[in-house]
Amino acid sequence: MCDKGRGMCICDGCKAYFCTRHFNEHRQQLSMQFDRDVVKIHDDLLEQIHSVKQPNIVSDDLCAQIDDWETSTIVKIKKAAQLARHQVIQLFSQETQSLTENLGTVADEIRTVLKEDSFAEDDIERLQLNLNQLRKSLDQQSQTENVKLIIDNRIDWNRLIYAEKQKGKEKKSSAIEICFPLSSILFNEKGHFYFRMSIAL
Template sequence: MAATSKAQCAKCEKNSGILTCDGCLVKFCRRCFNDHRQDLSKELDNVVYEHDMVKQQLETPNENDCHNLFKQIDKWKKDSIDKINQLADQCRTDVVKLLDKNKDRLMDRFLKITNRVRKGTDDEDYDERDLSKWINDLKELKDELIESSNFRVEEDKQQSSWIQKITVHEDFRDQLKAKDGNL
């Protein structure tokens, strides 16, 4: 009879490999096979733990501050508000400059009215028409001081992309994977 050579245990290399693991197709002796099964049992415990963690996340209601998509939306909102605040500050600065410039122009008109009133008073050379004209001029000046008619604030309808609109989309590839159960 011919002697048959037995395969050695892949783990300890001392004993004969009499049992083969169907998963990894490695031959083990009885003792190493039992150790291998214990290692697999520990790995199964890890799988069960990860499974339970994913299940817990799936069962927990979505919270607005934890998901990355919500963080992206919040960042867009903050950046957009910052842009609006910067533009509003710039517009306020521009309005102050225009008001100052307008006030200087109005002051010149006021001084001219003042000179005419003083001259009329000093010369005692005025009548009802002059008084009416001076009152009208002062009223117009006062109205322009309160509400300037030579400038205004308006929206630029042409620049719609100043604040980028965001939208939420579902990736088509992920939909296919979910249908196939590969996700």
């Protein structure tokens, strides 16, 4: 900086007066400072942005979590379906077992009255009624309407798993949270299966 009387140029930034030689030196210093404090910081920041533009490591980790969730969910659904199949078979087996036992009771009574030769018209009518009832039960058993499947379709598949930015947490890098609202597949006291969900809004 030169004396105001000797200075021919004034810097619009620092308001100092310079002679021509010192003004040129001042401009060179400003140019170096600009490169160091502005251009270099800009270039470094741009390089950092480009380095995280495609965060393969982070995205691969999140995708791996999604794959694990997909696998475990499929396993749970398959288990629920297998249990439902077992329940259907068990229900029909129970009906068949019950019919077999009832028919065995009627058969014992038939053998008894035949052996003792002690039957009359009312015995024939009663045994015939029992057999007709068993036949009706057998016909009903063969109909699928006799067993009802309870299926809960109240699932928002778009919200079952999703990614969102974490809020209220300071991270060195941008963080994405994977939410797994589906906690488990449960079965009630009647053996019906259903999903227990906790939807994060």
